[in-house]
């Protein structure tokens with residue numbers, strides 16, 4: 491896509507002059523982009539090391555005439571049938587965070603200090619009692635896929651349990667209560683609250699202290715997800731991030747505590763301290779030259 495609308499200056503931008511903006515200005519403006527036709531979330535991608543020119547992409551409304559600039563996910567599982575992802579009424583969804591991405595890395599407890607003797611249990615997962623018949627196990631990948639695809643799922647009262655290891659629950663409740671879209675984050679409801687948060691990323695960068703910041707756009711509460719320096723490299727490796735620009739336009743699902751900066755007057759930041767609590771679904775454009 492060659493053009494995008496920037497809500498911070500009201501201008502229609504072409505990709506090349508946009509790419510030549512002064513860095514700070516570019517980083518601000520790229521958080522405020524919309525498709526010029528349908529007003530849906532758009533993002534800017536700098537020229538890549540592989541030689542793709544700078545360009546814009548957007549989610550697009552289904553009716554949008556620019557939708558020909560089709561985006562594909564690099565997620566193989568996008569081919570899964572929706573049937574497989576259906577949740578039967580009354581079913582409880584189980585997510586085992588310690589099994590995310592192979593389960594080789596120990597899940598660090600970012601919520602409270604670890605208790606002695608915990609986290610040493612076996613890897614066999616047992617669903618007890620009456621839940622045995624009515625539970626199904628999901629991965630973060632599947633949860634994010636459903637959130638993106640199904641507005642109904644976002645608002646559903648399906649029960650969901652996130653286990654941090656074989657025995658201990660990290661978070662449980664109804665989907666609508668413990669999973670929140672970026673655009674719905676408010677200071678009153680979410681400041682200081684640990685939940686699963688999800689939404690699209692407009693830009694990302696690494697600060698000199700080694701943290702990786704994933705920034706959402708202005709229509710998504712300008713939320714940032716901060717990945718601690720000690721897991722930054724692991725995170726980038728797990729999600730096969732070649733260069734940080736690859737994350738523009740990706741969807742993220744992350745568990746962490748939300749804090750509003752500036753004593754609550756600033757913007758929301760979600761802190762992520764373990765790579766098991768985050769899933770990223772990258773996008774790449776099928777065609778750059780529409």
Ligand SMILES: [Zn+2]
Nearest residue numbers: 525528550554
């Ligand atoms: Zn559009």
